[in-house]
Amino acid sequence: MTPDLSAKLDIERAIEALLFAAAAPLSAADLARRLPEGADVGKALAALKARYADRGVTLEVVADKWQFRTAPDLSHLMVEEREEPRRLSKAALETLAIIAYHQPVTRAEIETIRGVGLSRGTLDVLHEMNLIRLRGRRRSPGRPVTYGTTEHFLEVFSLPSLHDLPGAADMRAAGLLDLNVPADFVIPEPGGAREAEDPIGLEEMEQVEFAQDFFESADGDRD
Amino acid sequence: MTPDLSAKLDIERAIEALLFAAAAPLSAADLARRLPEGADVGKALAALKARYADRGVTLEVVADKWQFRTAPDLSHLMVEEREEPRRLSKAALETLAIIAYHQPVTRAEIETIRGVGLSRGTLDVLHEMNLIRLRGRRRSPGRPVTYGTTEHFLEVFSLPSLHDLPGAADMRAAGLLDLNVPADFVIPEPGGAREAEDPIGLEEMEQVEFAQDFFESADGDRD
Amino acid sequence: MNTRGGALPGLENEVFQHRLDFTADAAPVPEIEADDALLLDLDGYEGPLHVLLELARQQKVDLLKISITRLAEQYLVFIQQARRLRFSLAADYLVMASWLAYLKSRLLLPVPERKKSDEPEPEELAAALAFRLKKLEAIRKSVEAITSRPQLKRDVFARGDPQATVILPSSRLDVSLFDLMGAYVTQRQREIARHYDPTMRVEAFPLEDARDHLRDVLPQLSDWTPLDEIAPQPVGEGGPRRASYVASTLSAGLELTKEGLMQVQQLGTFDTLYLRRRPPLMEGR
Numbered sequence: 001m002t003p004d005l006s007a008k009l010d011i012e013r014a015i016e017a018l019l020f021a022a023a024a025p026l027s028a029a030d031l032a033r034r035l036p037e038g039a040d041v042g043k044a045l046a047a048l049k050a051r052y053a054d055r056g057v058t059l060e061v062v063a064d065k066w067q068f069r070t071a072p073d074l075s076h077l078m079v080e081e082r083e084e085p086r087r088l089s090k091a092a093l094e095t096l097a098i099i100a101y102h103q104p105v106t107r108a109e110i111e112t113i114r115g116v117g118l119s120r121g122t123l124d125v126l127h128e129m130n131l132i133r134l135r136g137r138r139r140s141p142g143r144p145v146t147y148g149t150t151e152h153f154l155e156v157f158s159l160p161s162l163h164d165l166p167g168a169a170d171m172r173a174a175g176l177l178d179l180n181v182p183a184d185f186v187i188p189e190p191g192g193a194r195e196a197e198d199p200i201g202l203e204e205m206e207q208v209e210f211a212q213d214f215f216e217s218a219d220g221d222r223d
Numbered sequence: 224m225t226p227d228l229s230a231k232l233d234i235e236r237a238i239e240a241l242l243f244a245a246a247a248p249l250s251a252a253d254l255a256r257r258l259p260e261g262a263d264v265g266k267a268l269a270a271l272k273a274r275y276a277d278r279g280v281t282l283e284v285v286a287d288k289w290q291f292r293t294a295p296d297l298s299h300l301m302v303e304e305r306e307e308p309r310r311l312s313k314a315a316l317e318t319l320a321i322i323a324y325h326q327p328v329t330r331a332e333i334e335t336i337r338g339v340g341l342s343r344g345t346l347d348v349l350h351e352m353n354l355i356r357l358r359g360r361r362r363s364p365g366r367p368v369t370y371g372t373t374e375h376f377l378e379v380f381s382l383p384s385l386h387d388l389p390g391a392a393d394m395r396a397a398g399l400l401d402l403n404v405p406a407d408f409v410i411p412e413p414g415g416a417r418e419a420e421d422p423i424g425l426e427e428m429e430q431v432e433f434a435q436d437f438f439e440s441a442d443g444d445r446d
Numbered sequence: 447m448n449t450r451g452g453a454l455p456g457l458e459n460e461v462f463q464h465r466l467d468f469t470a471d472a473a474p475v476p477e478i479e480a481d482d483a484l485l486l487d488l489d490g491y492e493g494p495l496h497v498l499l500e501l502a503r504q505q506k507v508d509l510l511k512i513s514i515t516r517l518a519e520q521y522l523v524f525i526q527q528a529r530r531l532r533f534s535l536a537a538d539y540l541v542m543a544s545w546l547a548y549l550k551s552r553l554l555l556p557v558p559e560r561k562k563s564d565e566p567e568p569e570e571l572a573a574a575l576a577f578r579l580k581k582l583e584a585i586r587k588s589v590e591a592i593t594s595r596p597q598l599k600r601d602v603f604a605r606g607d608p609q610a611t612v613i614l615p616s617s618r619l620d621v622s623l624f625d626l627m628g629a630y631v632t633q634r635q636r637e638i639a640r641h642y643d644p645t646m647r648v649e650a651f652p653l654e655d656a657r658d659h660l661r662d663v664l665p666q667l668s669d670w671t672p673l674d675e676i677a678p679q680p681v682g683e684g685g686p687r688r689a690s691y692v693a694s695t696l697s698a699g700l701e702l703t704k705e706g707l708m709q710v711q712q713l714g715t716f717d718t719l720y721l722r723r724r725p726p727l728m729e730g731r
Binding site: 022067071075084085094155158159171174 | 495584624
Binding site: 016054106107 | 235280293
């Protein structure tokens with residue numbers, strides 16, 4: 001075995017062991033930090049992923065991090081390990097999906113899409129399960145708080161990243177993820193008590209796109 | 224692939240997944256119980272042991288039970304140093320919240336809102352974590368010291384500025400406010416104009432800390 | 447044009463029902479059985495838009511091409527049935543019904559020569575509604591797509607027993623802005639509850655005073671007089687409240703009745719109470 005090949009295999013073995021032992025998914029950077037300098041972590045991860053592709057345990061990317069997980073087709077065997085996930089109500093699931101696909105999104109926008117007011121507790125439940133988080137404030141009148149999903153959300157639903165939300169590209173292409181409402185749209189809004197919201201105009205729309213994360217705006221936009 | 228070979232591989236995959244996900248070592252009998260009847264568990268375990276022999280993870284038997292373990296020669300990598308994020312106690316979080324929203328605020332004012340005395344440690348902990356600071360002295364009888372939050376506080380909560388703390392409307396929108404909260408419920412605008420106070424000088428700072436310690440120990444833990 | 451406020455009061459009277467009946471007679475809707483199935487599951491629907499989406503799906507065409515007039519009819523039948531079965535419907539459902547009835551009528555009416563400038567074209571509204579349903583449907587489908595993904599600890603499993611790790615103290619704080627808001631609100635609400643002050647101590651109109659008052663006015667009570675007129679009116683702020691005057695006067699009245707000085711009568715439950723002086727015994731007894 002040439003020294004080169006052996007070094008490559010050593011990196012693979014080391015990553016295998018590190019990922020296996022870890023309690024949580026590890027990023028490529030996490031791995032690199034614990035390997036000899038110059039180790040080609042990306043290549044080794046790709047090789048490992050291929051090696052485990054049809055095994056009972058597979059190497060997956062969740063939330064931009066790597067983790068060994070049992071193969072989905074073997075879930076029927078895992079009866080003893082299974083934790084009955086807390087069942088989310090239809091309303092909570094829809095709210096979660098809207099937050100996932102439309103983020104950053106305000107409460108009023110969630111209500112408009114669903115055509116019904118959000119009942120107390122729905123956001124609480126999603127917060128409590130660590131699936132959603134406060135993301136920032138919309139730069140629109142009233143500067144409402146916006147919601148987004150957490151890293152834990154990606155882990156739970158086995159998503160490599162937000163770009164991998166199923167069908168998101170098609171929905172965007174069809175304009176279904178636009179948050180703006182046609183100017184003279186008068187369908188009754190949910191929860192009549194809520195004060196009327198100004199429809200978001202076109203030029204404001206661009207700002208909406210730039211609705212800022214608290215974090216992102218931390219270095220700019222300080223008022 | 225002959226049906227026989229495929230069945231054999233399936234058993235291997237299943238055992239791989241079961242051993243991986245199990246919290247403790249499993250015996251051959253444990254495995255057989257969870258596999259289709261007639262599965263040759265022994266043979267599959269032997270094949271798996273060979274397959275993993277020179278990998279970063281190996282299949283080991285301990286006391287007649289099987290378990291995946293990281294390869295012994297990689298043990299030097301396995302010290303996973305995880306930074307455990309600190310948690311704030313309920314009292315500390317509540318005190319911090321009041322200081323954040325009501326700053327500059329005196330100790331007596333904090334106690335009035337909380338309805339309980341502040342225990343000695345609470346402010347210390349928040350100081351030590353660099354979340355709060357002494358802001359000044361209220362120009363009122365006794366010239367009490369006032370508290371406020373630090374830059375670090377803003378970083379921890381990813382807030383661009385104090386003005387970005389969620390307000391009453393956001394709390395209502397997040398479903399946090401009870402319905403029985405009076406309509407005139409107001410949250411002070413943090414960082415807004417406040418009662419006159421004098422800044423605290425550097426050298427006075429030390430005296431204040433001292434005076435405070437003295438004061439606190441005098442009436443002890445009251446929480 | 448006020449679709450929201452204008453139609454709502456009508457819902458409470460017969461006018462709206464007539465309109466529904468008319469709609470149902472004029473254009474019988476074939477999917478009535480399907481609507482029944484829908485009705486039974488009303489609890490599962492969160493709002494009128496969800497019901498509309500369910501109905502629209504029965505047309506089995508792209509949502510952008512649905513017939514809004516037909517959808518409006520179906521929805522109105524649905525509302526009518528729900529009301530007949532005494533489902534309590536949230537106002538949202540009724541508002542939507544009136545809006546759809548309005549939209550349908552505008553879609554069916556011939557286009558006026560000169561259109562009022564402030565009214566959007568009904569076709570635009572219909573298209574906007576269809577698009578909105580499409581949006582909701584997309585979210586519904588994405589719920590299915592997300593929840594059918596391999597879910598951690600349900601379908602796929604990470605390592606059951608991770609290696610022991612060395613835990614280092616960290617300066618990172620495990621706290622979210624939501625936690626901070628929650629902590630703040632809890633305390634403020636506690637504070638509000640603490641300071642709850644049910645106005646002031648309730649002053650009562652003393653029974654002795656009520657008795658004295660009744661004895662004073664007794665000579666004038668030869669006819670049946672409503673209790674309300676006999677009970678003294680509150681004087682100024684801070685004294686007993688009106689309810690206390692009435693209650694004490696009634697108590698005193700019952701006492702005097704027992705003593706044989708008065709009579710009390712009431713024609714029905716919650717009716718006005720009448721009091722009068724007991725008539726002098728003319729013929730004896």
